[in-house]
Amino acid sequence: MSQPRQAALQASDTASISSSSSSPERTVYDDTDFFTTQRNDSQSSLGVASLRDMTMSSSMELEHRISPVSRLPSELLIYCFSKLSSSMDLRSCMLVSKTWSSNAVDLLWHRPLCTSWPNLENVTKSVQEKTSYYPYCSLVKRLNLSNLSDDINDGTVQPFMHCKRIERLTLTGCTQLTDHGVVTVVNGSNSLLALDITGLDAVTDHTLKAVAGNCPRLQGLNITDCSKVTDESLIAVAQSCRHLKRLKLNNCTLVTDESVSAVAHHCPAMLEIDLHNCRQITDEPITLLISRGRSLRELRVAHCSLITDNAFLELPRHLAFDSLRILDLTACFQLHDEAVEKIIETSPRLRNLVLAKCKEITDRSVHAITRLGKNLHYIHLGHCAQITDAAVIQLVKMCNRIRYIDLACCHRLSDASVKQLATLPKLRRIGLVKCQAITDRSIMALAKMCSEPPAKPLGPSLLERVHLSYCVHLTLQGIHALLNRCPKLTHLSLTGVQAFFLREDLTNFCREAPQEFTEHQRTMFCVFSGPGVNKLRDYLNSEDPASIYDTEGTMYDDREAEDGEADQQVTGMMNATGLGVDDDEMNDEDEPGEGSQDGAEPDS
Numbered sequence: 001m002s003q004p005r006q007a008a009l010q011a012s013d014t015a016s017i018s019s020s021s022s023s024p025e026r027t028v029y030d031d032t033d034f035f036t037t038q039r040n041d042s043q044s045s046l047g048v049a050s051l052r053d054m055t056m057s058s059s060m061e062l063e064h065r066i067s068p069v070s071r072l073p074s075e076l077l078i079y080c081f082s083k084l085s086s087s088m089d090l091r092s093c094m095l096v097s098k099t100w101s102s103n104a105v106d107l108l109w110h111r112p113l114c115t116s117w118p119n120l121e122n123v124t125k126s127v128q129e130k131t132s133y134y135p136y137c138s139l140v141k142r143l144n145l146s147n148l149s150d151d152i153n154d155g156t157v158q159p160f161m162h163c164k165r166i167e168r169l170t171l172t173g174c175t176q177l178t179d180h181g182v183v184t185v186v187n188g189s190n191s192l193l194a195l196d197i198t199g200l201d202a203v204t205d206h207t208l209k210a211v212a213g214n215c216p217r218l219q220g221l222n223i224t225d226c227s228k229v230t231d232e233s234l235i236a237v238a239q240s241c242r243h244l245k246r247l248k249l250n251n252c253t254l255v256t257d258e259s260v261s262a263v264a265h266h267c268p269a270m271l272e273i274d275l276h277n278c279r280q281i282t283d284e285p286i287t288l289l290i291s292r293g294r295s296l297r298e299l300r301v302a303h304c305s306l307i308t309d310n311a312f313l314e315l316p317r318h319l320a321f322d323s324l325r326i327l328d329l330t331a332c333f334q335l336h337d338e339a340v341e342k343i344i345e346t347s348p349r350l351r352n353l354v355l356a357k358c359k360e361i362t363d364r365s366v367h368a369i370t371r372l373g374k375n376l377h378y379i380h381l382g383h384c385a386q387i388t389d390a391a392v393i394q395l396v397k398m399c400n401r402i403r404y405i406d407l408a409c410c411h412r413l414s415d416a417s418v419k420q421l422a423t424l425p426k427l428r429r430i431g432l433v434k435c436q437a438i439t440d441r442s443i444m445a446l447a448k449m450c451s452e453p454p455a456k457p458l459g460p461s462l463l464e465r466v467h468l469s470y471c472v473h474l475t476l477q478g479i480h481a482l483l484n485r486c487p488k489l490t491h492l493s494l495t496g497v498q499a500f501f502l503r504e505d506l507t508n509f510c511r512e513a514p515q516e517f518t519e520h521q522r523t524m525f526c527v528f529s530g531p532g533v534n535k536l537r538d539y540l541n542s543e544d545p546a547s548i549y550d551t552e553g554t555m556y557d558d559r560e561a562e563d564g565e566a567d568q569q570v571t572g573m574m575n576a577t578g579l580g581v582d583d584d585e586m587n588d589e590d591e592p593g594e595g596s597q598d599g600a601e602p603d604s
Helices: 003-019 042-046 058-063 074-082 087-094 098-109 117-128 154-162 179-186 205-214 231-240 257-266 283-292 337-346 363-375 389-398 415-421 440-446 476-485 519-524 531-542 545-549 563-577 581-585
Strands: 142-144 168-170 194-196 220-222 246-248 272-274 298-300 326-328 352-354 378-380 404-406 429-431 465-467 491-493 527-529
Touching (some): 231 257, 257 283, 337 363, 363 389, 476 491
């Protein structure tokens, strides 16, 4: 090797050795080649080609000698911290170093934990502190006080008046709050995107006018049970908050066509609107909401009894509203087959359709619904008493992806319908309350127990919830088979079924009847849910079948009662106490619906 080259190599080695005294030796764990080998947008945020090129002072070199991870850019640190699910873990990260603290504080404070009173006191103290290291009041983006709803009042929320960057404010059930408290938080909150004041009955138009004046970016508003709100403030909100996408007005009984029409005109991006029990709503705003809201996905107008066929027959011709996925028309008594046909024609991609208590519809409507085909997942036809087996059989054949179906009080249906329903491969929930013509043949079909060998072995049923209250011809044998063939079953209602509610050894596994029930209603109440279903199954499997089933013939009267007399007495009690379909349905827990953003589905 030539002399000049050897000198150059020696000089290089000397420089390398000398530099090692002021910087940590590079190890195999140092991933500083990453940005050199893979160019991406991170380079622009780092401002250098690689981490190796970053210049550090001697003091910083010493500070980070032990922890190379501290050289990571803020973007990567924040990403790592975002994977932590515990606020205590985030707090621990803040205590590591100033760098970690500055990158973790946003994640810890964007949604402060207010699930206990001591936590809330700490949060309110911090947001009011003017000399704190971080401006905590500016870091709060989401504020949820619903866990302490019974204790929250106007004074409690006063400290949050300094938090002007809140994007989501949830005050559900904080019934002690008044206009003064809510307005204190809303004033100046230009970043507010979602406001939920469900159950704040003391809130009036004053609050919503403040929302209209301060929250131009608002996208979601839930004022369920705010019964003092009127059209005046809702029109102001519609005119000022034109980005509104989700609006819930449940039980706002003072709301009329005027405000809903204003929403249809000024909020073209509307995705979901719930007008449950807004009894003054008529046809015109419904037509406007659908025809102008081309992005509308959910429309709920349950118990809006003034709505007629014209709300749908007046929709523009030759237009399809492909976005509409969920339509709830519960108890819209004036709807007929013509309206249902128009709905299916204009909304061919409906997934959830609720026509419960629309008593005028017939098989003609069901045949129209079959055109939804594989799109239909959820169908509620409870109390549509004119529907027959023929329509249900055709519905199952054409819509084989149904996951939920409710046919409560459709007294014309027989075992033929249920046998066809049992063939649905994705069926999870079925309601047959008061379908008194069905027998154990239906239950055996649901349990996928066939007398003839099928072409393919039948696997376990996927059923999760089964409602069979007042199906008086069912026996213990059938229900026992259903329990054993449905391992995913979590809810089984058998109120008024004499094979169960008269036997104390079985009702021991029932859940408690609601407090408001009368003594007669409590006697007949028989609903198994959660662990109760498993306990009932285990009990029946542990006992001798002969000893369990032999008691059925005399379980109502230990001496002489005939089956017919027992049935007659059960029916008489049901009518005398006012028990019916609603009593079984009202006690079922709310279930999440597949097509809903907020996870709510129509009550079953």
